[in-house]
Amino acid sequence: MIAIDLDGTTIDEQGQASPAVRAELRRAQQTGHHLLVTTGRSWLTTVSVLDHLGVWPEYLVCSNGAVTLRRAPSEPGGYRRIHVTTFDPxxxxxxxxxxxxxxxxxxxxxxxxxxxxxxxxxxxxxxxxxxxxxxxxxxxxxxxxxxxxxxxxxxxxxxxxxxxxxxxxxxxxxxxxxxxxxxxxAGVTKASAAESIRSERGFGRDRVLAVGDGFNDIELLQWAAARGGRGVAMGHAPAELLAAASEVTGSLAEDGLATVLAGM
Incomplete structure (x- = not known):
């Protein structure tokens, strides 16, 4: 299971992924890896990126873990909300x-x-x-x-x-x-949502890879690396994320995500 952040990891400030990243994402999916998008974006702005990437993962974790969606081609946008965690604001x-x-x-x-x-x-x-x-x-x-x-x-x-x-x-x-x-x-993170999907799909903890670049990826990388998996920080990530990661790849400008995927 490959959990990827979007902004700063997969796409730049203009919402664009490099040709190398797009190619490696498609290859990963075509060769049987289970892609999982984990993002702080809303589901609407997440879905809008997928056509550009050319991949449509079975699950999306949006709003930093508060909202999980599953692929449903008959639904508007192609996904159905299957889990939402709320609180009193x-x-x-x-x-x-x-x-x-x-x-x-x-x-x-x-x-x-x-x-x-x-x-x-x-x-x-x-x-x-x-x-x-x-x-x-x-x-x-x-x-x-x-x-x-x-x-x-x-x-x-x-x-x-x-x-x-x-x-x-x-x-x-x-x-x-x-x-x-x-x-x-409380308790809602990208990691908590990703763990629910991992458990449901039956992936071993050593069969998990997560890649991210921001403060909201700290728990995700720690979770991925905890039991033999891989928690990879982008090279431009803040010090707190670099410390939480088990590996560091290149920056966004250096196609760090493509480098990680190419090695699988």
Whole structure:
């Protein structure tokens, strides 16, 4: 089972994968390896990447593990949501607004739609013309799969210090490369979702490979490497991920993912 992150691992900032990466992904799937996409993206923006890659894995792990989908060609987008883990966003929302009053916040609901306090970058949630802007009170009404917090005007180091000092409890939170924060129910990670699929499909723990480049891949690489599998960090990954990995490959610019796949 090959679990791959998308942004920064498979595709660049323009949503493009290199010819080498696309070729190796197709070869891996054609030779019988089980591809699993594990991403912080919403399911909608994840599915939009697959046509470009030319691969359609049986399972997708989206929203950093909160949403799992299975291939269903008859469904819109070609996938069906089979598992969603939710939490009450109200306490977290109050903390965020107290510590980051200038933040832009979005929540993903159980049915895969979003609500926003302000417009969001469309690449990872929804197109701008589909973004439903609401008040903070409405944002926190009802269970959600995840909350996304961005502060475009904040320096990352300052943003990180504020987030780590918030006192977030009973939730999982991961930082992005910029002033971007993902929040989900406690215990929900890419790794927890990948483990459920691994167990269901019967793959041995030594038959697992995971490749990633960001803070939200730390648990995934640790899980992959824990019992004889491989947890591979991209060469440009932050120090925390490099420390969690069992191997390091080249950077995105160096086709690090293609290098790993070519060796299988």
């Amino acid at each position: 109200s306490p977290v929302l109050a903390l965020v607004l107290t510590h980051l009053p200038d933040a832009r916040i979005a929540v993903e609901t159980e049915d895969g739609t979003y609500r926003y306090t302000h417009p969001f970058p469309p690449a990872t949630t929804e197109p701008v013309d589909r973004q439903h802007i609401v008040s903070a009170d409405e944002l926190g009404s009802g269970p959600v799969a995840r909350m996304v917090v961005i502060a475009p005007d904040r320096v990352f180091a300052d943003f990180r210090a504020i987030v780590e000092g918030m006192g977030l409890r009973d939730v999982m939170f991961t930082l992005g490369w910029t002033a971007w924060l993902d929040i989900a129910r």
